[in-house]
Amino acid sequence: MPRTLATPLQPRKTPQQARSGATVDAILEAAIQVLLAEGSTLTTTRVAARAGVSVGTLYQYFPNKGSLLQTVLQHHMDGVADAVQTACESMHGQPVRRMSEALIAAFVQAKFRHLDASVALYRISDDVQGKQIALRMHTRVIAAIAAMLSTASDASFPTPELVAETLLHAMAGLSRGVLESSQGLAAKTRMQTELTRLADAYLGSCTAAGI
Amino acid sequence: MPRTLATPLQPRKTPQQARSGATVDAILEAAIQVLLAEGSTLTTTRVAARAGVSVGTLYQYFPNKGSLLQTVLQHHMDGVADAVQTACESMHGQPVRRMSEALIAAFVQAKFRHLDASVALYRISDDVQGKQIALRMHTRVIAAIAAMLSTASDASFPTPELVAETLLHAMAGLSRGVLESSQGLAAKTRMQTELTRLADAYLGSCTAAGI
């Protein structure tokens, strides 16, 4: 059994009856919980047990451990990307300040929803596939942010993608920082305040410099 | 053998003769190279082979795999912290703009020195110890940045730790972003430019707001 997680595959079997759909959901949910509880030491057996099914069932829907983890990662990423995209779209045409505020709120909230799980996921997904999934998500989020910035009522950004990318990574860095220092809610709030200041200052500077 | 890496221990044996010191160095160097080449799938046997010694020798100096990885991580962190600290100390009493420029240059250079290895290390160190090592380094770097900021000739920061923490995590986020997108040198340069803009804008805003 290679330690390198195998190439990803579609679920081995597509759910046909209602109960199997529920089973797949239970497995994915269980995977997150085990990840939260045990970090990257999770085993397929333990995930199955937590889901209330047997290992065999797990392997009926996921050809291997890697595929399971990739699916979980993908779901998480989709959640964050959806939240950010929605927030961005709702802010088209607004002034920059309101944009940054909404963007940060959406991002932080989405990230902190399953933050510890997300970190464990990042750590696990060190095969190429995990990187690709993260990258696709980044691309999507950057596009959403850039599109929003382009419609700002009180500023214009010649290179909105560059600005969006910088913002995204700054948000990600600060979020991760708070998580890894594993401090409390106060740290999160303080971070969000500083992040807002940071974003406003940066966007203002970009406008002034014509970036 | 538990998949959870054991609690860290000092090297099992302290080098007494010259050759064993060289052996330890070779093992640590080999660990980095294997990490670069294979990511977290590294095995103790492969590390030993690359170092040109046998596994038994490795286990004479590191009680287990986790201890080896922790040592490597610690060395990397020390390198980054040293670089940043030196840069900060050399900028005491300077204007803020020069400070941020020097800080960013030092950080980016140190991080990119063994960047891919550092990412692999982050991923591996998911036991508590790894978090602690990273945290100690963060604390040290934040203190150095805060101390520097306090001496700025053209601004004053009532809460320099908060500002330093924000800066550090922003730098870390942007650096990581560039790495994970695995683009070329151009991306790194662009990032550094934007990071400088970001830092200057943020520090200016902090000064204005009295943060």
Next chain:
DNA sequence: CAATTGGATGAAGAAAGCTTCAGTTTCGGA
């Protein structure tokens, strides 16, 4: 109410990696 298909089980097989230790080699001082 069969029959057929989908779904679930879990013990056993197989593979991989960490770690040990009994034996060998090298070093450094007397």
Next chain:
DNA sequence: TCCGAAACTGAAGCTTTCTTCATCCAATTG
């Protein structure tokens, strides 16, 4: 040169975990 200590070797043991498959249970259909 000789001897004790330090350093090194690497095959084998042990544990862990992934994955399979023969078998059983449940549901849907005609």
